[in-house]
Amino acid sequence: MKLTINDVQVAGKKVFVRVDFNVPMKDGVITDDTRIRAAIPTIQYLMEQGAVVILGSHFGRPKGDRKPEMTLAPCAKHLAELLGKPVAFTDDCIGEAVEAAIAKLKGGEVILLENLRYHIEEEKNEPNFAKQLASLADVAINDAFGVSHRKAASVVGIADYIPMAAGFLLKKEIEALGAAVYNPEKPVAAIIGGAKVSDKISVISNLLPKVDVMIIGGGMANAFIAAQGCNVGKSLLEEGQKDVATDLVMEARVAGARLLTPIDAVVADAFSNEANTKIVDVENIEDDWMILDIGPKSRELFGDALKPMKTIIWNGPMGVFEMDKFAAGTNAIAKAVAESDGLTIVGGGDSVAAIEKSGLADQVSHISTGGGASLEFLEGKELPGIAALTEA
Numbered sequence: 473m474k475l476t477i478n479d480v481q482v483a484g485k486k487v488f489v490r491v492d493f494n495v496p497m498k499d500g501v502i503t504d505d506t507r508i509r510a511a512i513p514t515i516q517y518l519m520e521q522g523a524v525v526i527l528g529s530h531f532g533r534p535k536g537d538r539k540p541e542m543t544l545a546p547c548a549k550h551l552a553e554l555l556g557k558p559v560a561f562t563d564d565c566i567g568e569a570v571e572a573a574i575a576k577l578k579g580g581e582v583i584l585l586e587n588l589r590y591h592i593e594e595e596k597n598e599p600n601f602a603k604q605l606a607s608l609a610d611v612a613i614n615d616a617f618g619v620s621h622r623k624a625a626s627v628v629g630i631a632d633y634i635p636m637a638a639g640f641l642l643k644k645e646i647e648a649l650g651a652a653v654y655n656p657e658k659p660v661a662a663i664i665g666g667a668k669v670s671d672k673i674s675v676i677s678n679l680l681p682k683v684d685v686m687i688i689g690g691g692m693a694n695a696f697i698a699a700q701g702c703n704v705g706k707s708l709l710e711e712g713q714k715d716v717a718t719d720l721v722m723e724a725r726v727a728g729a730r731l732l733t734p735i736d737a738v739v740a741d742a743f744s745n746e747a748n749t750k751i752v753d754v755e756n757i758e759d760d761w762m763i764l765d766i767g768p769k770s771r772e773l774f775g776d777a778l779k780p781m782k783t784i785i786w787n788g789p790m791g792v793f794e795m796d797k798f799a800a801g802t803n804a805i806a807k808a809v810a811e812s813d814g815l816t817i818v819g820g821g822d823s824v825a826a827i828e829k830s831g832l833a834d835q836v837s838h839i840s841t842g843g844g845a846s847l848e849f850l851e852g853k854e855l856p857g858i859a860a861l862t863e864a
């Protein structure tokens with residue numbers, strides 16, 4: 473059994489909380505605050521208990537450089553607004569100035585440290601950096617599910633120096649995703665789309681034996697369309713993916729899973745909302761065109777397949793939904809997932825943004841704050857940030 477937030481005495485203690493405030497941002501303005509809101513139950517609980525709350529997060533991938541556009545300052549401001557309480561901010565995450573800022577805080581007060589990845593040692597899980605972070609606090613809480621698949625100093629290494637317990641968000645993610653992985657009500661469907669094709673293709677293989685229906689859309693579908701011998705024109709497709717898709721078709725047969733791929737597509741002559749577009753069957757894609765969404769027949773096929781499902785896991789949009797011309801497929805899936813009376817889970821930064829944009833997020837059983845993390849969890853892997861929690 474791992475230590476959880478309820479098991480630790482936090483009153484009057486300094487508590488380091490690893491959060492994932494890596495939120496979508498445009499020109500310094502947060503465009504989707506799901507990840508910040510998701511961390512509030514832990515933060516508020518610790519405040520009420522009288523702990524000194526020290527929040528640490530990464531933002532983007534600055535690779536050890538102090539990239540100003542990757543500061544967490546806007547997140548401190550936004551968190552203060554959400555809490556209705558001041559949130560202190562320090563321009564570093566370790567060192568004397570940070571220690572002095574923390575020393576000024578009373579129980580129930582909150583401070584957000586600057587981007588942990590301004591130090592390359594964070595991603596490298598450098599023991600000395602982990603030790604310096606640990607020295608700021610008496611106990612650590614991991615509430616950063618979205619980064620729990622990374623062996624980082626603040627996610628894993630810190631637990632070598634102070635006890636680390638799971639926060640409420642981490643617990644919630646483990647419970648919700650665990651229900652879908654280990655004991656799902658059948659029939660089960662997984663919907664996989666998006667653009668991170670190489671990251672997700674292994675997930676398909678591991679999920680096939682666990683699902684009744686596997687729906688493939690988005691950039692991921694191109695490999696399967698190519699594997700059927702169809703031309704995919706200028707669509708996103710990496711070397712070797714067609715062969716992997718061919719293998720997966722066989723694996724689906726062996727597993728007895730129904731594998732559904734698009735039968736028609738919205739194609740465009742450029743990657744732009746101003747492009748010329750047309751709807752074609754996948755057999756009829758011409759050289760200079762690219763697939764940017766699933767077509768109406770595919771929307772119907774996928775929607776019908778989802779109706780009898782009792783568990784649905786969705787990761788990755790069906791098309792380039794950020795552009796209105798290519799959003800219909802993703803919106804149709806969002807609607808089908810929202811209308812399901814089964815257990816529904818949507819994970820991944822863009823998929824969550826898409827379902828938030830469609831206004832249907834509150835009809836989903838569980839919105840996961842992790843993209844890569846939820847996928848690795850669904851693969852059945854133990855995430856490093858969970859493995860590192862202190863034994864109770």
Ligand SMILES: Nc1ncnc2c1ncn2[C@@H]1O[C@H](COP(=O)(O)OP(=O)(O)O)[C@@H](O)[C@H]1O
Nearest residue numbers: 666667668690691788791792820821822823843
């Ligand atoms: N057919 C496609 N071609 C290119 N990009 C696509 C296609 N379909 C979806 N995408 C893009 O995939 C991205 C999301 O992919 P990904 O990061 O894997 O999903 P998530 O963040 O939900 O895990 C979106 O930006 C979307 O525009």
Ligand SMILES: O=C(OP(=O)(O)O)[C@H](O)COP(=O)(O)O
Nearest residue numbers: 494618619820821842843844845
């Ligand atoms: O945004 C994140 O992951 P996601 O895009 O897979 O949801 C997490 O904050 C992890 O970030 P990283 O993939 O740079 O380690």
